[in-house]
Amino acid sequence: MITQHHYSDLSPCPVKVWVAIMRQIQSYPSLSKDSPVSSFLLPNNKLHHFMGSELLKRLHLAVAFLGPDVLGFTAD
Numbered sequence: 648m649i650t651q652h653h654y655s656d657l658s659p660c661p662v663k664v665w666v667a668i669m670r671q672i673q674s675y676p677s678l679s680k681d682s683p684v685s686s687f688l689l690p691n692n693k694l695h696h697f698m699g700s701e702l703l704k705r706l707h708l709a710v711a712f713l714g715p716d717v718l719g720f721t722a723d
Contacts, residue, residue, distance in 0.1 A: 668684060669684070672684065672686050672687075675687075675688050675694070676692075677694070678694070683696055685697040685698065706722075707722040708722075710722040
């Protein structure tokens with residue numbers, strides 16, 4: 648069993664991070680508590696649902712941009 652202790656900082660607490668994500672999503676116009684967690688607004692105020700394949704592609708791009716000298720590994 649793993650215990651997650653309470654912290655005032657958001658970053659180490661997955662529950663607080665999840666609450667912050669849900670509040671952000673619910674603040675978008677035309678979204679509700681039933682909207683997918685992958686929902687976000689583009690700069691033109693259009694709704695977009697971020698898919699896993701898109702996340703993987705963007706992670707590869709970010710890793711390639713930062714490079715192995717910074718991260719210690721490559722996008723491969």
